[in-house]
Amino acid sequence: MNRRILTLLVALVPIMVFGVLLAAVTVPYVSLGPGPAFDTLGEVDGKQVVDIKGTQTHPTTGHLDMTTVSQRDELSLAEALTLWLSGQEQLMPRDLVYPPGSSREDIDKANDADFKQSEHNAEFAALGYLKYPQAVTVVVVSEPGPAVNKLQAGDSITAVNGTPVADVDQFTSFLKHTKPGQSVSVGFRRKNAPPGVAQITLGKHPDKDYGLVGVSVTDAPWAPFSVDFNLANVGGPSAGLMFSLAVIDKLTTGNLAGSKFVAGTGTIKPDGEVGRIGGIVHKMSAARDAGATVFLVPAENCYEANSDKVPGLQLVKVDNLGGAVEALHAVTAGKQPPSC
Secondary structure (H helix, E strand, O other): OHHHHHHHHHEEEHHHHHHHHHOEEEEEEHHHHHHEEEOOOEEEOOEEOEEEEEOOOOOOOOEEEEEEEEEEOOHHHHHHHHHHHHOOOOOHHHHHOOOOOOOOHHHHHHHHHHHHHHHHHHHHHHHHHHHEEEEEEEEEOOOOOOOOOOOOOOOOEEEEOOOOOOOOHHHHHHHHHHOOOOOOEEEEEEOOOEEEEEEOOEEEOOOOOOOEOOOOEEEEEEEOOEEEOOOOOOOOOHHHHHHHHHHHHHHHHOOOOOEEEEEOOOOOOOOOOOEEEOHHHHEEEEHHHOOOEEEEEEEEHHHHHHHHOOOOOOOEEEEEEEHHHHHHHHHHHHOOOOOO
């Protein structure tokens, strides 16, 4: 064989081996980058992202986009190198996203639970801002359990055996005088439906000696109409702020965004406190890519947001829901809102 050809073949072997490694070997990293943005005032798959039924709603203008972070797992060495060289995505050790001992399914379930809780918090915060009264509100009906097909999530419990209950403490105090197997009548209000009374045979508590209704309840603002959030395959708690703003915008006259393209992020508590989120820089990029010019930033994320500003994006600092509403009023009026 010609020596030149032999030399060439010998030189090609490591290149070919490296090429196979690039394609076949996966790395213990996850990439994070800008994800899709969703207008909470708009529609997805033909459904309103924030759908309010049973009361008057008002027309809205502009955008109130919630932003997300995209995530890619099981990267090949070639994919990881390409993403790293592009500078557009962040590589993180996989153990930080999927801790050892927790499966991907476990993490996804936890993220889904966080997202569902953010929906509850968003509704409670918005209704609280709008001054709807507090009530003993059913959050979850345990299955199987005594209250299945008798009470629903979203019901307001008003009385037990004819005795009014104003808060969770009163409700719990009444139950402490019951026994498993006892039948009680539970008065309730249901969204978009007339009030009712459910006859419930109490179950047995796993660690208490009084009767079990089989519901998780909380003291929260309650309204007789329904608020549904129609976004699937989005996990985590960071949509809360933008969901709350959309509810307020639809239930009040005027327009929070005006003609502005506003995007943002932030967890929210039932009392309206806005909290820190992860991936703020990726979410700012997602907002810019969607067309936003104004971005609502949780106050605790301001330092990080300022460290890598996105050109053309006005950063508005938000501590709580009321402050976010006031900031949007300032933006649409051409005034200066709190900034990062």
